[in-house]
Amino acid sequence: METGSGEAPAGRLYRILVRDLVLKCSIGIHAHELLAPQRVRINVDMSVLEQAGPLCDDIANVVSYEDVIDGIKTLLADGHINLVETLAEKIAELCLSDERVETTRIRVEKLDVYAEAASVGIEIERGRA
Numbered sequence: 555m556e557t558g559s560g561e562a563p564a565g566r567l568y569r570i571l572v573r574d575l576v577l578k579c580s581i582g583i584h585a586h587e588l589l590a591p592q593r594v595r596i597n598v599d600m601s602v603l604e605q606a607g608p609l610c611d612d613i614a615n616v617v618s619y620e621d622v623i624d625g626i627k628t629l630l631a632d633g634h635i636n637l638v639e640t641l642a643e644k645i646a647e648l649c650l651s652d653e654r655v656e657t658t659r660i661r662v663e664k665l666d667v668y669a670e671a672a673s674v675g676i677e678i679e680r681g682r683a
Contacts (some may be wrong), residue, residue, distance in 0.1 A: 565603070567656060570617050572598040577627065580634040581641060581664070588634065595673060598622060598645065598662040603654050617652050638662045638675050646680040657681035 567667050578591035602617050625648045642660045649658040655683075663675030 556598055568604055570598075570600040570602055570619055570622070570655075572596070572622055574627075574667070575581075575623060575626065579630045579641070581636070581638065583636050584602055592667075593665040594638070594641070595661075595663045595665055595675075596626060596645065597659075597677075598626075598649065599659040600649050600655045601657045602652075603656055605654070617654055622649060629658045642676055642678045643680075646678060650680060650682065652663065 559606045575596045576593055577596065579594045580594065581587065581594060600617065600622075603621045605615055612621065626645055629641070629644050629648065637646075638641050645660045645662070649655050649660070657679060658681070659679045661675060661677040663673035665673050666676050
């Protein structure tokens, strides 16, 4: 619901989603995990504070999922990560670095650890303090 001035009501949220992003990552604590990258699946769900005023069909007025994906790729290129928990926290920090993001839920799954399981991993939720 918009006010007469064309501004969005205070506190309206929308969600930005990145679903089933599969990338290669050097991750893990075991010796064999240091030898080669493995596939991880990453899901990101961000609650974003809607800006006041019109969007004007301009990417600068929204949180860009392209920037989030590029940021994740940069994190993965920075070197080996021991724990999926560490990777999830770094992705959450990346998302929350945009002041419009109120909360974020991050899921990181290793896809090739157990033949009997589709994946193993964690999910965290973080927000502004």
